[in-house]
Amino acid sequence: MSSPPTDPQAQVQELRRQLQSLLEAATANERKLDRFDALERRLMAVGSMEELVHLLLIDCCADFGLDAAELWLLDPEEELRRALPALPMVKAPRLLDHHGPLKDLFGAARSTRLVGPADAPLLAxxxxxxxxxxxxxxxPLIRQGLLIGSLHFGAHDPERYDAASGTKxxxxxxxxxxxxxxxxxxxERLxxxxxxxxxTGVHNRRYFDHRSLIEFSQAVRHRYPLACLFLDIDHFKAINDGHGHPTGDEVLRQVGGLIQRSLRTGDLAARYGGEEFVVLLPRTDLAxxxxxxxxxxxxxxxxxxVTxxxxxxxxxxxxxxxxxxxxxTSFAELLNAADRALYDAKRAGRNRTVADSLGAAQAADS
Structure with missing residues (x-):
């Protein structure tokens, strides 16, 4: 360690240098504080999950000169999986089924970690x-004492995040x-x-009545095919009477899940009433x-x-x-035709698919 200069003039110059260094550090911290303050204000004002994810993963990289950003979110009930697929995201978060990956990063400490080249496995x-x-x-992202995810900021510079730096x-x-x-x-829950x-977790009748008019209008305007399915669980009363209403509810819940997993993004499934479901398939032909x-x-x-x-x-x-x-001229024509076809399927012995004869003939002719 070098000794301080003994010459008064040199001492003044050294003090000026130290003062300048402190001023520059203070100015840099003030700019950093301003950027963090602006980011926090934007975070509190976001109006959608899409905007929030874009802010954390895209805008943060630009605002803070980062080379990478990742967002992990715990999603054991698949709430986010249902909310995010239709969103036009440039970069999506990683959705976790369990806490395992978060424990690998934070252990029991659950505090911010600054890691460098020596922690290559952790960076990977x-x-x-x-x-x-x-x-x-x-x-670590913590709410009400629970770890709900993590946010990762990365840099190519091995000294950008020094383990000795503060994390305030x-x-x-x-x-x-x-x-x-x-x-x-x-x-999103609301x-x-x-x-x-x-x-059942599928859309309800109220939402279907609203969305179906939009799909009908789009199909008529752009002249693309629109298919409608009416689905009805056979002998559902016998299931309730023979096994109890809780079992009937479980059958309804599980059937709703099977229907949802069978559809594409953009298709619409809803519980229409009782044991009956309705499905709309835009841009889908008869086959x-x-x-x-x-x-x-x-x-x-x-x-x-499972009961x-x-x-x-x-x-x-x-x-x-x-x-x-x-x-x-109205969506009711399509709905009524699907309802007639369902009645024909029931009358023909159940556990089958029947297409409305008029609609099928028109589809074949087109």
């Missing part, structure tokens, strides 16, 4: 194998981000509660609609439905299919 976990990131800040700004950012994420999740059937209906029917036929007591019960369903008639 946070950013993927072969990552060029050489230093990173790993921020990063800790505050993590707290604000966790609040914003929880707020978006709660907003939104879904207003348009989702509480038992494609028949394929979807049969896929759902066979999945239900082959599924062992609340741990046993199993079998079920089948009947499907009525209709295509939007040429020259249709």
């Amino acid at each position: 976990k946070a950013f993927g194998e072969g990552t060029p990131v050489r230093s990173a800040a790993l921020l 700004f990063l800790d505050r950012l993590a707290a604000i981000a966790a609040i914003a994420i929880e707020s978006m999740l709660n907003r 939104r879904r509660a207003g348009m989702t059937d509480g038992l 494609g609609a028949c394929e979807v209906a049969e896929r759902i029917r066979l999945m239900v036929q082959d599924a062992p439905f 609340p007591e741990g046993g199993t019960v079998n079920a089948t369903l009947s499907a009525g299919l209709a295509m939007l008639p040429a020259g249709a």
Whole structure:
């Protein structure tokens, strides 16, 4: 360590240099504080999950000169999986089924970690194998004492995040981000509660009545095919009477899940009433609609439905299919045609798909 200069003039120059260095550090910290403050304000004002994810993963990289950013969110109930697929995201978060990956990063400490080249295995976990990131800040996202995810900022510069540096700004950012994420999740829950059937998790009749008019209008305007399926669980009263209403509810819940898993993004499924479901398939021709209906029917036929007591019960369903008639002036025409086809399927012996004859003939002619 060098001795301080003894010459008075040299001492003055050294003091000026130290003062200048302190001023520059203070100015840099002030700029950093301003950027963090602006980011926090934007986080608290976001209006959608899409905007929130874009802010954390795209805008943060630009604003803070980062080379990489990752967002992990715990999603054991698949709430985010249902909310995010339709969003046009440049970069999506990683959704976790369990806490395992988060425990690998934070252990029991659950505090911000600054890691460098010596922690290459940890960097690989946070950013993927072969990552060029050489230093990173790993921020745990905690709400009400629960770890709900993590936010990772990475840099190619191995000294960008020094383990000896303070984490005050990063800790505050993590707290604000966790609040914003929880707020978006709660907003999504409220939104879904207003348009989702509480038992089966598919859309409810109210949402279907609204969305179906939009799909009908689009199909008529752009002249693309629109298929409608009516699906009804066969002998559902016998399931309730023979096994109890809790078992009937489980069958309904599981059938709703099978229907949802059989559809594409953009298709619409809803519980229409009782044991009846309705499905809209935009831009789907007769052959494609028949394929979807049969896929759902066979999945239900082959599924062992688990009862609340741990046993199993079998079920089948009947499907009525209709295509939007040429020259249709209301959505009710399509809905009524699918309902007629469902009645024909029931009358013909159940556990089958029947297409409305008028709609099928028009589809074949077009």
